[in-house]
Amino acid sequence: MGQVQAAQGYVVALMSPRAPHGAFGFSRHEEYTEKARGVPGISILVDDFTSGIRHLVREGLVDETRIGIFGHSNGGYAANFLITSEAPMSCAVVSTGFSNLTIYPTTLDGQRDEISNTTLFDDVDAYVALSPLFRMNRVRVPVMMMMGDQDERWMPHMLQQFQTLQWLGKDVTFVRYAGEEHGMYQRPENVADAVRRIDEFFRKCFAAGVRTAGHLPTE
16 A cells, blocks of 8 residues: 555655554564553554654654555554544544454454453453444544455454444445455455545545555554
8 A cells, every 4th residue: 555655646654553452563672562562552552653643744744634544454453543542643544454352252262362461251341442443432534444345354343333433423434345355455456446445535535735644554
């Protein structure tokens, strides 16, 4: 996504914020990243992202009123944390992201989860806190959601999120691609359609002038 947006004139920030579910991604060293594991990592993620945007603004590279984010998979989960926070942005694209950690007991047979470092039955509050779904009432920007309709593990998250945002009266669009799995962008026609939709979505959300896209890591 980043190369495509840059070619279209966007300023693209390839961010690597710490996140509640990203303790395995040692962007500096293990101690630095481990601090963000679980519930404490929510505020760390928001602060890492926000401080990165502020740096770009201070450098005169971006307009803080024209910021969009794109996240796929783990990045989609991070995007869901960010859209339910006060992080600066104008719109967001969530591609195949988690939103409700309480679904885990049915997908992992109740095993201890590496994100929360506990189980739903031992600490339900942690699971709720790590589920952006329960804070979708805080969303204040347009959201485009997209995924492949064969991505069975992620489908419940995305459907719940879309239905919740709709019920709350939020500005949300959901695009599902037939025959696509978690990677989603396998068929050339789907790749072309997704790129077109994302570009049109960003253009609609941003005014003329500098356009900025923040791209969250997918893995």
